[in-house]
Amino acid sequence: MAPRRVAVTGLGAISALGHDVSCFWNALVAGQPGIGPIKSVDLSKIRFQNGAEVRDYDPSQHFEPSQADLLDRFAQFALIAARQAIRDSGIVFTLELRQRTAIVTGSSVGGQSTQDAQFWEVYGRKSPRVHPLTIPRIMPNAGASHISMKFGISGPAYTVSTACASSNHAIGQAFWMVRSGAAELAIAGGSETPFSFGFLKAWEAMRVVAPDTCRPFSRDRRGLILGEGAGMLVLEPLEAARARGAPVYGEIVGFGMSSDAGHITTPSTDGPARAMQAALRDADISPEAVGYINAHGTGTPTNDPTETRAIRQVFGAHADKLAVSSTKSMHGHALGAASALEAVATVLALRQATLPPTANFTTPDPECDLDVVPNQSRSAEVEYALSNAFAFGGLNAVLAFRRA
């Protein structure tokens, strides 16, 4: 079968910017960060105070109590975003389509809050037992499994865990399955909820979390801000989408991966550059065709100059004509869900001809001398965009998108 063009026909998002895609997009365009004091964890013994939490969330508005019992917060978010995306796509499932639909989700740590609470039972409270649903709530594939069960989707389903690149790896593989004909439809994205005391202590020890806010590419950046949420996309062949009159947000046209084979936490320039080149090659487009990059842009001292060098290595003189922004400045670094939220942001940026800004930007850094769309969104007709994700462990994944 000849490779098919792959359309994005449904979007779902729950994040610090709100509980749905329109809240998410409106906040991005307004340049309004969802970053503030972390409320779900006692911070008296933690050195940082701010995060990008999903606020005013009440599980009972989304789930029956008996179902909520089965679901860690990360799986709840995965289901909510998938439900939004499926509804948005207007897809009508037949039995055959259900069997030919894939689900690929990303998550870095799965049911972190369940793990923290239940391990505290035995270590801290000396309880003789933990809750019997601990394992099915913790497992990082719980999101994919519950989406499958909820919608009766019975094709290939699995979860990818590559730290901060998990969702791009997930979406990329789903894209390849739809393009090749291995699947007729795919639900792809990721989910993460990193706010538990033990996990925050672990991030504190890494000394990469900012005490103030996330200022990617700004000279006074002091680190990343952890975020939570989920993003999901519905992918289907462009022809099928057109035939059923579905809304087409845009296309995914390329996916590239690489590994640094270097250091476990310090990124290289070469690995990210090779992932971007692989995505361009997979999309069969030249670097000059790209007008926007949704950067990995964590706001750490190390990532941003390294990513800048990688972009310059790939794009040469065209790097000065590109717009590059980090929406992590607003939705935070949602780890395994980050690139799913960024995929939603990127496809909407093309569709709405509006590039979301890098918020909280104060001072240019000569080491990050790109057009980072500081603080204010920008109207721009862009045909092709990349979305970067570079994980701890040196595992890189880049998606290429095209305007519909």
Place this chain on the structure above:
Amino acid sequence: MSDELAEKVQSVIADSKRIPREQVSLDSTLESLGMDSLDQLNLLFALESDFNINIPDEEAKSIRTVREMVEGVRKLVAGASGQAATSVA
């Protein structure tokens, strides 16, 4: 100046990086000892545990030499014992 605290800090550095103690001198830079960012995180963790102190991120970032690390730890240890004395009083 050689003293007990400086000796201990240098031993912690050697143990943490798994290098012979005699390679570490007050004038060594952390970089010259082959310590990358992750090694430095491990060292801060070891020093915090061994001296029962909290080393703030910003202060840790500015440290380049063993001597600066010794003086930084000395300041924090003095601060911690000062606090303890106050709370006892």
